[in-house]
Amino acid sequence: MTANAVLSPVPPPRKEPPPGVSAMVRLIRDSFALVEPRAEEIAQFFYGMLFSIAPGTRELFPVNMEVQRSRLLRALVHVVQMVDRPDELVPFLRQLGRDHRKFGVVTSHYEAVGTALLSALKKFAGDAWTHQVEQAWAEAYTVMAKTMLEAADNDENPAWWNGRVVDHVRLTWDLAVVRVQPDYPVPYRAGQYLSVEVPQRPRLWRYLSPANAPREDGTIEFHVRAVPGGWVSRSIVGHTRLGETWRIGPPMGRMGVDRSARKDILMVAGGTGVAPIRAMIEEMGGWGDNPRVHLFVGGRTRYDLYDLDNLQRIAMTNPWLTVVPVLESEPTVQGVEHGTLADVVTRYGAWAERDVYVCGSPAMIRSTVSRMLVAGTPLDAIRYDPFTLD
């Protein structure tokens, strides 16, 4: 497993779990800790068994399985271990279930995946695989599969949308802005994210956050940063062609400004995390009456502040918005604050009266949220999105 969580990067304080659940979670975590050092072998066994009991599932995965490094198995194990956090898990699983339709997953596949998962764990756990351990895994997996399936069955939206690329602007060698025109409007809320599959990288779906609130013409702007060694991001930045068709999955995530809260807002955006933040600000711009919003937008160098002009332009006509640029590695640049976003934001205090939205890389979110908690910001005032593994 990598260090990145499927759910929150910062664990929430433990609420008392329902009776029986804590024992179940302990059995699941302890048994997995025992086999975790052999995760690669478990993955091989898992996929081998899955493809032999349900051969139709092979074509749902990338041709080259090495590329994904057992994404599904790692995700599965991680999610199952979160069974004692139903408040976060259930809405996430419902979205995930709707989202899984885009892979071509059908009901019978869930049973096959469950069987392959339990068989793989059993094989490697040896004597530690007791009846109770098996029950705990089976029960947790079944609850999750049911939640996903139910949401998928009740979704009336398409499994994915086709979107034509109408614009591709390469801002720097590793950053591009891409505008896509879907065949039908995608029903996302400003702040949510979508998965996309590009023609150069079939079956490698990746999440991207729209940088605009939903528009009348349905177009969606994405900001894409090429990560070193990245299969999909490098291809999007370097090789997207006008007119090509992307597939776009259903909306995911729980970010979005709560209009009824009537509290002032703090927003913290790192790198391409500015995309969902801009979408939320754009949406607020249409409301007229708004709480005060203080936005810190940061990066290592000034090239990372690629959207600052747009944000400052919005602030000029929307007095409720204050934009503060932050640079980490260019101490001589004037007119910006210096340090990491975590440093700068907490320098101002706890922001205890505000609702807080944090968007960026997993590392940036982790450090910002942890430092804010230490500074005294209440955890339930801070919103950030769940992560997937990478």
Ligand SMILES: Cc1cc2nc3c(=O)[nH]c(=O)nc-3n(C[C@H](O)[C@H](O)[C@H](O)COP(=O)(O)OP(=O)(O)OC[C@H]3O[C@@H](n4cnc5c(N)ncnc54)[C@H](O)[C@@H]3O)c2cc1C
């Ligand atoms: C909720 C959410 C929203 C996202 N929104 C955006 C967005 O708006 N714009 C955008 O550009 N990306 C966004 N991402 C990240 C994106 O989904 C991909 O993970 C990223 O583009 C890397 O994919 P890849 O196929 O190029 O890399 P992979 O081939 O999957 O990974 C290659 C290597 O890069 C590392 N890696 C993967 N992701 C990152 C990362 N984010 N930073 C540094 N190293 C990484 C991996 O550990 C691996 O070593 C978002 C991710 C999530 C979970």
Ligand code: HEM
């Ligand atoms: C409780 C059941 C399940 C859970 C919790 C689950 C969870 C997940 C998660 C979190 C991801 C990662 C998404 C990402 O990071 O991009 C994923 C990917 C995926 N899942 Fe599932 N899943 C479940 C069942 C299934 C089933 C039954 C199938 C059908 C075979 C399936 C097929 C896939 C595929 C094809 C991927 C793409 C990743 C890859 O290419 O390896 N999943 N799943």
